[in-house]
Each structure stands twice: as C-alpha cells, then as structure tokens.
Amino acid sequence: MDISVIGVSPEGVEIYRYFLRHRGEGVGDARKALGLDPDTVEAAVEELERLSLLDLRDRHRVVATEPRVGIERLIEQRLNELNAEIRRVLAARDAIAVFMEDQQQGERTATALDIERVEGLERVRERLDDLGFFCYKETLCLHPGGPLSRGAIETAMPLDTRSLRRGLAVKAVYHPKALDDSLMAAYLRDIVGLGGQVRITEEPMDRMVVFDRSVAVVPIHPKESARGALLVREPGLVSQLVTYFDGVWEAATDFREYTEPSKEPPLLSxxxxxxxxxxxxxxxxxxxxxxxxxxxxxxxxxxxxxxxxxxxxxxxxxxxxxxxxxxx
Incomplete structure (x- = not known):
C-alpha cells in the first residue's frame, strides 16, 4: 500500500495500521511487535503525529485517528496544494505576451544577415565537424580543384563514414583533377562503396558545403580557402546555393561511369x-x-x-x- 502521495511513508503506514488494530498500546509495544529498530519507529511516529494520524500525548497509550477523518483530511490538503500549483503553472501563460513583445522588438531591430565569419583553417574544420555531427538528413558538397591532402582525407573519412552509417545522404561533386591522386581516388571509391553519391565534372564550380539545405559553408575568398569560411543561414541565400548545387549535380557524371565507362548498354531482363x-x-x-x-x-x-x-x-x-x- 503506497500513500506516500499524501506524505505517509511505508514505515508510517505499517505503524499506523498497528495502532488501528491495537488500541491503547504504547510505542514500545509497536517496536517489539513489528521488529523495527528504535530510530525507524521514532521517526515514523513523529511523522504520523505531524500528520495528525496519531495522538502521542501518552506514549504508553497511543491513539490512532479514525481513517475516514485523518486520511480524508490529508487528501484534501494535498488536493489544495495541487490546485494551487496548477494555478501557478497556468499563470505562466501571462508571460507569453511579454516574450512575444521581446521577440517582435528583436525582429524590428535586427538588420544584420545571419552569416557567421570563421577565420583559420583549423577553426573551419572544427565548425564543419560540429555541423556534420548535428546534420540529420543530407550533406551536399562541391570540391573544385585537385585532390585533398592526406590529412584532410584522414579527417574526412571517419566523418563521412559516420554520416552514411546514420542514414544521411552524402552527395559530392569533384573535378577530374582530384582523381590524379591514388589516395584520393581510393577515398572516393570507399565513399561510393558505403552508399555515398559522387559525381565528376570538368565545368568550373565554387567550393561549398551545405548541411540539411539550411546551413551553407563557403570560403571567405574563393581562391584562398585556407583564410576561412562564411557560415550562411539566411534561408534565401541558402536556397540559391542549393539551386546552384543542383544544377552542377545534374550536369555531372556519376563516379563509376566516369572512372569505368560502360561501352555497351547493360544487359536487362x-x-x-x-x-x-x-x-x-x-x-x-x-x-x-x-x-x-x-x-x-x-x-x-x-x-x-x-x-x-x-x-x-x-x-x-x-x-x-x-x-x-x-x-x-
């Protein structure tokens, strides 16, 4: 029996029931009969006295309060407490209007575009790692120029593997010069083997990465990517960058087709x-x-x-x- 919701502990329940069954007995009698240690009994009877379930004016003749009176009173007290708590919670709705005014004021005064400037190659890699970790749907990448460095490949491979194993779509377009390096070519084959989508194009393109079509990362300077990057969250700008990516993607050639072009149509049933x-x-x-x-x-x-x-x-x-x- 658990009536802890009205403040009575399990030990208190046991002792209260004892005195209801054994009218006129003392605290010492309950301790012996129930086999409880003195400290437990003392704490329980003090709890019951505080809740007005026991009358301890004569500890040798303890009187238990009638349950219909004592328990009902505790239930009413608890309900009153809960009703007061509900009223306090509902009163919190009044704060919505205040917060809405703050939001509207912020919208009226906001003038800066949501573009974050991140300087330094190491700092950019850290932010890319963070964005990739919290990405939940897809990553879109454009990689103009030659192959990545060995260090960049070693950094990118576990991140791409983690994304693909989480079920994310990874779509990337590279320039053919990236395939001149055997390590880079092997990296791309591994990505494709894990389910990534890679295409090759000889057309000029700008470097960028887009996460979940909501955050785009582009170089501060198009010719000097090591200087840093801009993290763009403005919906209108991101949408334009995604449209640009889609155009490059559609015009590019599938990695397998580019590296091992089929000379004849496949045999189909x-x-x-x-x-x-x-x-x-x-x-x-x-x-x-x-x-x-x-x-x-x-x-x-x-x-x-x-x-x-x-x-x-x-x-x-x-x-x-x-x-x-x-x-x-």
Whole structure:
C-alpha cells in the first residue's frame, strides 16, 4: 500500500495500521511487535503525529485517528496544494505576451544577415565537424580543384563514414583533377562503396558545403580557402546555393561511369525493361504492377534496384536516365 502521495511513508503506514488494530498500546509495544529498530519507529511516529494520524500525548497509550477523518483530511490538503500549483503553472501563460513583445522588438531591430565569419583553417574544420555531427538528413558538397591532402582525407573519412552509417545522404561533386591522386581516388571509391553519391565534372564550380539545405559553408575568398569560411543561414541565400548545387549535380557524371565507362548498354531482363517503361507513366505502384503482371512487392524491389544502378533520386529521373543511357 503506497500513500506516500499524501506524505505517509511505508514505515508510517505499517505503524499506523498497528495502532488501528491495537488500541491503547504504547510505542514500545509497536517496536517489539513489528521488529523495527528504535530510530525507524521514532521517526515514523513523529511523522504520523505531524500528520495528525496519531495522538502521542501518552506514549504508553497511543491513539490512532479514525481513517475516514485523518486520511480524508490529508487528501484534501494535498488536493489544495495541487490546485494551487496548477494555478501557478497556468499563470505562466501571462508571460507569453511579454516574450512575444521581446521577440517582435528583436525582429524590428535586427538588420544584420545571419552569416557567421570563421577565420583559420583549423577553426573551419572544427565548425564543419560540429555541423556534420548535428546534420540529420543530407550533406551536399562541391570540391573544385585537385585532390585533398592526406590529412584532410584522414579527417574526412571517419566523418563521412559516420554520416552514411546514420542514414544521411552524402552527395559530392569533384573535378577530374582530384582523381590524379591514388589516395584520393581510393577515398572516393570507399565513399561510393558505403552508399555515398559522387559525381565528376570538368565545368568550373565554387567550393561549398551545405548541411540539411539550411546551413551553407563557403570560403571567405574563393581562391584562398585556407583564410576561412562564411557560415550562411539566411534561408534565401541558402536556397540559391542549393539551386546552384543542383544544377552542377545534374550536369555531372556519376563516379563509376566516369572512372569505368560502360561501352555497351547493360544487359536487362525483359521484366526490368518493362519496369523501366512504366516507372515514368504509372501514378501508383499498384497500377504499374498490375500493368506488367507482377506483385506490388516485386515491382518495388525491381524499382529500387534499377534506381540504385542508375544513380537516380526518384523514379521519374530513373526513367529519363534509362532513356539517355539507351537502356530502353
């Protein structure tokens, strides 16, 4: 029996029940009968006296308060305390208006763009590590120029591996000069093997990293990245940078295709060709599966495999790429 919510301890419950059953007995009798140590009994009877559940004016003839009176009184006291606490909590709503005024004043006076300047290569790497750790959806990267240094690769590999194992999408575009270094090429192959998406382009591009399409990191000076970086959180600017990335990404070549270009269209089964044919036209999986006479589960399995082979992010794009690559 737990009535600690009204302030009675387990030991207090035991002693209170004893005196209800043994009217007129003393504190010493309860101690002997219950086998409790003197300090425990003393603390419990003092608690019960404070709660008006025991009358200890004569410790040799203790009187227990009738439960319908004593317990009910404690319940009412506790309810009054809880009601008072609820009123205090509800009164906190009055602070919302004050805080809203503060927010509105801040919005009226804010003039600076949300752009943070971070100077020094080491400091930039620290901030990139922080942003990568708290990233929860995807990372977009553009890497113009040659290969990364050995130290940069050793730093980047565990971060990329951690992101991919957490289920994040990692999309990066490199210049072909990055592949001139065997260590760099091996690093990119490892990233692709772990599920990262890497493309190659010979077109000029600006260096940047975007986390969750909400924070973009660009160099302070486009030709001297070691000087530092700007962390951009302004939604309008970030959106423009993401659009720029998407354009570069679409025009780039898949890493595997660039390094090991296929000379002939891949061998596709008749079912795979039929799946590709309906991917861009059917509105629902059920309709597409019925059209080619397979189960929905089988259809979806084939779609997932074909999208992975084509490096497509959606089914419509997969169908377009299949036509471009003359798969269908």
């Amino acid at each position: 008749d079912l795979e060709r039929r799946v590709l044919a309906v991917m861009a036209t059917a509105d629902k999986d059920e309709i597409a599966a019925r059209e080619i006479d397979v189960s929905v589960r089988t259809y979806r399995r084939y779609v997932a495999d074909l999208m992975a082979r084509l490096g497509a992010v959606n089914r419509f794009q997969a169908a377009l790429r299949a036509k471009e690559e003359k798969w269908i």
